[in-house]
Amino acid sequence: MTDEVRRLKFEIFRFNPEDPESEPHIDTFEIDERPYMTLYMALSEIRETQDAGLQFDFACRSAICGSCGMLVNGRPALGCRTLTADLPEIVRLHPLPAFKLIGDLSVDTGTWFREMAERTEAWIHEQQPFDPAATEERMSDDIAAAIYEGDRCIECGCCVASCGVANVSPEFLAGAGLNRVARFMMDPRDSRSDEEWYDVVASSEGVFGCVGMMACADVCPKELPLLEVYAYLRRRTLGTKFVSD
Numbered sequence: 001m002t003d004e005v006r007r008l009k010f011e012i013f014r015f016n017p018e019d020p021e022s023e024p025h026i027d028t029f030e031i032d033e034r035p036y037m038t039l040y041m042a043l044s045e046i047r048e049t050q051d052a053g054l055q056f057d058f059a060c061r062s063a064i065c066g067s068c069g070m071l072v073n074g075r076p077a078l079g080c081r082t083l084t085a086d087l088p089e090i091v092r093l094h095p096l097p098a099f100k101l102i103g104d105l106s107v108d109t110g111t112w113f114r115e116m117a118e119r120t121e122a123w124i125h126e127q128q129p130f131d132p133a134a135t136e137e138r139m140s141d142d143i144a145a146a147i148y149e150g151d152r153c154i155e156c157g158c159c160v161a162s163c164g165v166a167n168v169s170p171e172f173l174a175g176a177g178l179n180r181v182a183r184f185m186m187d188p189r190d191s192r193s194d195e196e197w198y199d200v201v202a203s204s205e206g207v208f209g210c211v212g213m214m215a216c217a218d219v220c221p222k223e224l225p226l227l228e229v230y231a232y233l234r235r236r237t238l239g240t241k242f243v244s245d
C-alpha cells in the first residue's frame with residue numbers, strides 16, 4: 001500500500017452551441033486526487049481553480065436529483081456517485097448523447113422527459129368523480145411495491161444515453177419511458193383499458209422497438225429492474241392483441 005497521491009488528468013469535451021465562435025474540442029485539466037473524491041468534487045475543484053466557465057450540472061450530490069449524468073470514459077454515469085478511485089488516471093468526460101446540449105457537460109434532459117410524459121400521458125387516468133366522503137381503496141402490497149420500484153427512477157437519462165435505439169430514434173421511449181408507462185399500467189387507480197395501453201406502447205417507438213441488449217439496465221444508477229419491466233409490457237400488450245383478435 002502506498003500513500004502516493006495520484007495526479008488525475010481530465011480530458012473534458014467543451015462546446016457552447018450558443019456561441020457561433022465556439023468549436024467542439026477537448027480541454028485537459030490536472031488535479032491531485034483526494035480521499036473519497038467524487039467526479040462532482042473533481043469538477044468543482046477544476047471550476048473553482050482552473051476554469052470558471054466549465055459547464056456541468058449538479059444539485060443534490062446524493063444520486064437523487066438526476067442532474068449529473070455524463071459519459072465517464074464512454075459510459076453513462078452519475079458524477080456525484082462516481083469515485084475517482086474507481087477510475088484510471090486519465091478520465092474522459094463527454095455530455096450524455098440523445099439529449100440537447102446546453103454546453104460542455106450540461107444537457108437538457110427536462111425537455112425529453114416532459115415530451116415523453118405528455119406523449120404517454122404519464123399520470124393517473126381516473127374516471128370516477130372525486131368523492132371526499134369515500135373511504136380509501138386498498139391496494140395489494142405486491143402492486144404497491146412494484147409501483148414504488150418504478151417510481152424510484154430519478155430521470156437522470158443514463159438509460160436513454162446508453163440506448164442505441166434512442167440515439168437514432170428520438171421518439172423511442174427507452175428505459176425511462178417504458179418504465180414510466182409500466183408504472184401507470186400496473187396501477188389499479190388508472191382506468192385506461194388494455195386497448196388504450198396498446199396504442200401507447202405497442203409500437204417501434206415503444207416496447208417493440210427495444211432490441212433487448214439491456215445496456216439501459218447496466219448503467220441505471222438506481223438499478224431499476226428494467227428487464228422485468230419490458231417483460232411485463234410485452235406480456236400485457238401481446239395479451240391485449242390476442243384478446244382483440
Ligand code: SF4
Pocket residue numbers: 159162163164165166174175209210211212213214215216217
Ligand atoms: S434493452 Fe431496449 S431500452 Fe434498453 S438499451 Fe437496449 S434497446 Fe434500449
Ligand code: SF4
Pocket residue numbers: 152153154155156157158159160175176179216219220221222223224
Ligand atoms: S431508469 Fe435508471 S437510468 Fe433511466 S432515467 Fe431512471 S434512474 Fe436514470
